[in-house]
Amino acid sequence: MAKLLNNNHLLLSTPPHVRVSASPGRTSFSALRFLSFNCFPSLQQSSSDSDFHGQRIVPQFQFGVKNPRTGSLQASSAQMSLTIGKAQKWWEKGIQPNMREISSAQDLVDSLLSAGEKVVIVDFFSPGCGGCRALHPKICQIAEMNPDVQFLQVNHEEHKSMCYSLNVHVLPFFRFYRGAHGRLCSFSCTNATVKKFKDALAKHTTDRCSLGPPKGLEEKELLALASNKDLSFNYTPNPVQPSPTPALEIIAALQPTPSNLEFPLPYTSKATEDTQQQKVLSTNIGR
Template identity: 55%
Template sequence: MSCCLKAGFSFYGSNDLASKNRAKGSFRVCSSIQTLQYKESSNPRECLGKTLHLSDQKHVTNFVTKSPKSDPPNTSLRWWEKSLHQNMIEIQSAQELVDSLLNAGERLVVLDFYSPNCGGCRTLHPKICQLAEMNPNSLFLQINYENHKEMCDSLNIKVLPFFRFYRGAEGRACSFSCTNATIKKFKDALAKHGTSSRRLGSAKGLDESELSALASRGLISRNLVTNSSKDYEADVFSIR
């Protein structure tokens, strides 16, 4: 029996077999595969086996096994959009800020004022995300200074990064600026205002002066200023 590979390779079982005429029952292997055809030798004495013909138009080397492509990691996120948690919300307007504070109930609310161009904000961001994850009952509201300059000016924000803590009827509990080196200031504020079990009543939200400043710029309705003042007086009276 002889084996012939059309790609240019020939193999013979022995010298004696190589001297014999190739029988019709010879075994032929082509350089490509797809269909298999078996034909019986016309002379059983010459070849007791069967002829295997492999033919097709595609070369063997064209068959390459490829692993499924996996989706590339999302690298389009900007630094202030990374590592966010469910209790971290990007504020889109002054009205959303007011509503978020009023609807927070007795939860601690942290206002995080930042700028994409602030190196200190960028360095501090991963740690703020970690603290947000460790305090799921607190609400972290992110405010992009570059997108809300009028609102930040109305709230008297002069330095970045800057934080304000609000909780229940107390309204603003504290405000400060800190960096990566002074992160302990942030942790201490969380421990003091975030774990208190004292009942504080309905959320007060922004101070009346802050609401008035926002309303004067047309960022919120003036009705919110009057309503907030009445609600706060009612809460104070009920506590007494």
């Protein structure tokens, strides 16, 4: 092995503790470790100090090429390639086409308004929540069996301020929305109480139609997001239209009050007056 390295002009000094296998084309683990940590000093840095930010580094070595005719190992330039593998996060595993992560408050509002009559489930989770991690595989299975339902994931750690404005303080937490009905229900459940989630899904995915445009978040939630200085979200509340006054109220307002009414005196004709006088005279004579 040392001869192969010298022929390729590699200025390496193998210390006594490095063991090189005598089998052609094989290098012991201690030799690989020595080469990786002495030929590439940057690999000795900790994950927090390096530029790889904790990603796994897999060194791959190639010291020779086997001759297809003779089967012997021919000397070639020693090569080393670094394969940087990105470990998949648990909330990224099993994701279905109808599942996606929310990037901002504006993204959440727009996603709810553009969903139309489709049922939208907002899933609030945290990377450090054990209950969220245990429940995630079942949520992915449910999303696969319900392709017409939109699942929106909200990372509590990345959007903590937004979750506070939406009064989300317990995890895992879910909110169901649909069309003009707006929010249908909200609750927290775990892996042990996932039946609560399935029952709500069966109840609100029944065929029905809600007239009017989608509501999405409630008015007070939109105002809370707009007043949050940590969020770049703007919202202009709709002006409140005065309710029309019923016609009966208008008529009653135009009528005069009883205190202003003037009642006419009773009308008495001349003939009636003469008759009454005669009755009075005849009564007096009879006495």
